[in-house]
Amino acid sequence: MTAVGAVMRRELRSYFVTPVAYVFLVIFLVLAGILTFYAGDFYERGQADLQPFFEMHPWLYLILVPAITMRMWAEETKGGTLELLLTLPLTLWQAMLGKFLAAWLFIGLALVLTLPIWITVNYLGAPDNGVILAGYLGSWMMAGTFIAIGACLSALTRSQVVAFILTALVCVLLILAGQQQVLDFFQGTLPRKVINGVAHLSMLRHFEAIARGVLDLRDLLYFALSMIGWLIAGVLLLDLKRTR
Amino acid sequence: MIETERLTRCYGSLTAVDALSIRVEPGQVLGLLGPNGAGKSTAMRMVAGFLAPTSGTARVCGYDVIREPLKAKRALGYLPEGAPSYGELTVREFLLFIVRVRGLKSDVAFRRFDDVVQRLQLEEVLGLCIDTLSKGLRRRVGLAQAILHDPPVLMLDEPTDGLDPNQKHAVRQLIDMMARDRTILISTHLLEEVHALCNRVVIIARGKLQADATPAELEQRSRYHGAVSFSAPGSGMSQEMLGRLPQVAAIEVDPLDGRITVFPKAGERILDAVETLLREQGLEVSEIQLERGRLDEVFRQITTSDAITAATPQESRA
Numbered sequence: 388m389t390a391v392g393a394v395m396r397r398e399l400r401s402y403f404v405t406p407v408a409y410v411f412l413v414i415f416l417v418l419a420g421i422l423t424f425y426a427g428d429f430y431e432r433g434q435a436d437l438q439p440f441f442e443m444h445p446w447l448y449l450i451l452v453p454a455i456t457m458r459m460w461a462e463e464t465k466g467g468t469l470e471l472l473l474t475l476p477l478t479l480w481q482a483m484l485g486k487f488l489a490a491w492l493f494i495g496l497a498l499v500l501t502l503p504i505w506i507t508v509n510y511l512g513a514p515d516n517g518v519i520l521a522g523y524l525g526s527w528m529m530a531g532t533f534i535a536i537g538a539c540l541s542a543l544t545r546s547q548v549v550a551f552i553l554t555a556l557v558c559v560l561l562i563l564a565g566q567q568q569v570l571d572f573f574q575g576t577l578p579r580k581v582i583n584g585v586a587h588l589s590m591l592r593h594f595e596a597i598a599r600g601v602l603d604l605r606d607l608l609y610f611a612l613s614m615i616g617w618l619i620a621g622v623l624l625l626d627l628k629r630t631r
Numbered sequence: 632m633i634e635t636e637r638l639t640r641c642y643g644s645l646t647a648v649d650a651l652s653i654r655v656e657p658g659q660v661l662g663l664l665g666p667n668g669a670g671k672s673t674a675m676r677m678v679a680g681f682l683a684p685t686s687g688t689a690r691v692c693g694y695d696v697i698r699e700p701l702k703a704k705r706a707l708g709y710l711p712e713g714a715p716s717y718g719e720l721t722v723r724e725f726l727l728f729i730v731r732v733r734g735l736k737s738d739v740a741f742r743r744f745d746d747v748v749q750r751l752q753l754e755e756v757l758g759l760c761i762d763t764l765s766k767g768l769r770r771r772v773g774l775a776q777a778i779l780h781d782p783p784v785l786m787l788d789e790p791t792d793g794l795d796p797n798q799k800h801a802v803r804q805l806i807d808m809m810a811r812d813r814t815i816l817i818s819t820h821l822l823e824e825v826h827a828l829c830n831r832v833v834i835i836a837r838g839k840l841q842a843d844a845t846p847a848e849l850e851q852r853s854r855y856h857g858a859v860s861f862s863a864p865g866s867g868m869s870q871e872m873l874g875r876l877p878q879v880a881a882i883e884v885d886p887l888d889g890r891i892t893v894f895p896k897a898g899e900r901i902l903d904a905v906e907t908l909l910r911e912q913g914l915e916v917s918e919i920q921l922e923r924g925r926l927d928e929v930f931r932q933i934t935t936s937d938a939i940t941a942a943t944p945q946e947s948r949a
Contacts, residue, residue, distance in 0.1 A: 389734045478701070
């Protein structure tokens with residue numbers, strides 16, 4: 388575990404000595420604020436909850452998470468530090484986990500920094516804080532899934548741009564999979580079972596369920612398994628690179 | 632100890648390392664020599680566990696790099712080619728990262744850290760970003776990283792590449808100092824380095840082992856081994872006389888500076904005979920030298936005769 392911690396610390400350190408962390412945090416907080424208050428009609432709805440705030444998160448993550456994860460392995464491959472890292476006494480799993488946890492904690496920090504909006508809504512009214520907490524949890528789980536996807540796809544290539552685009556593409560597909568318009572499009576061509584399956588893959592559906600305050604084990608499991616699955620795929624990709 | 636056992640690595644149809652078997656014992660400093668693209672780095676990467684062998688295996692201190700990679704990596708200090716490091720970190724942060732990943736106990740770690748920093752003269756740059764350092768300093772940081780855990784086996788891929796003569800000297804001193812009870816494998820294409828550092832040389836070309844000897848043995852294979860060379864103005868006469876000496880096989884004159892090289896017949900020593908003759912002739916010799924043999928010539932001979940069999944015209948011409 389010390390190796391995982393060491394990789395995680397190093398990774399976090401790299402976020403904060405380069406502008407990456409600050410640029411991310413500022414853009415995330417500004418966009419979250421603007422989108423919630425203007426696009427989300429925070430005041431006009433007249434309800435004391437953070438529904439409009441959380442509704443924006445998938446779209447924020449879509450742009451910002453790939454920006455964090457694209458460098459994760461691509462940069463190490465290109466800069467030659469991958470050789471250094473993989474000849475240190477740690478397993479691919481430990482390296483992957485350390486990097487993943489660093490990014491996940493970092494998004495967690497970004498979420499913590501949005502607490503003023505929670506204070507605001509508590510000042511203005513009497514929201515159900517349990518639901519809000521669930522919203523934060525759901526958002527963080529969803530971010531974790533985005534990061535795992537990004538971590539895997541970053542291992543695929545030495546180009547950060549390619550890693551960014553692939554990650555954003557996969558994420559947008561997973562967000563859109565459950566949208567009614569998309570499902571309607573396939574209505575005639577695919578059997579009902581397949582369409583239902585696709586709908587269940589949708590990240591949005593599971594996130595919205597959690598953000599409504601319904602903590603269903605299946606929704607949490609969806610995110611947990613997605614993360615594990617993508618991380619396994621990433622480790623396998625890295626291992627494949629050693630043999631090819 | 633490092634052992635490779637028919638270590639092989641293919642990239643598609645290209646065989647970069649071809650059934651390489653080497654064994655390096657503690658106390659040995661083995662120089663892995665070869666032209667660019669000979670497979671030196673690929674072989675080292677497999678021993679370090681970065682690349683998986685296509686077939687064959689390697690052991691570090693008896694630990695198989697395929698079956699017990701973590702134990703093998705713990706016993707090994709490795710400087711990858713180009714000494715990569717995390718440029719955005721400071722030297723201190725980077726070395727502490729290595730300490731943590733290697734899980735060194737804190738009391739040992741502090742002692743080692745101070746010792747290594749002092750040995751490589753990194754005290755003044757500890758707080759600086761690695762990206763801002765000169766090439767030589769970055770190489771030293773890479774070396775520090777490799778020896779931080781006091782490994783019994785050290786593998787350095789071109790440790791002095793790109794350093795200035797003073798830095799080269801410092802790095803060689805360091806390696807020399809560490810050499811006593813350790814197993815050290817360095818790759819290089821600098822032949823002077825072999826003289827300065829290694830007590831054993833392995834030459835590979837096209838992934839295959841071509842020679843395994845001490846530097847002195849390799850020099851003996853040179854045409855120049857035991858030859859006597861001197862510069863003397865107006866020595867046209869004496870050339871003929873020298874040619875008549877029974878021990879002399881051939882005489883060559885450098886067309887540029889007129890320096891004369893006298894080659895002995897196999898097993899003969901000619902320095903005394905040549906000197907005597909020159910004195911008898913009353914020739915003013917500005918300087919006379921007994922050649923030990925030329926490693927670069929042997930190197931070329933070994934690595935290009937292979938190239939000839941593999942039919943690459945531009946290399947055999949050179």
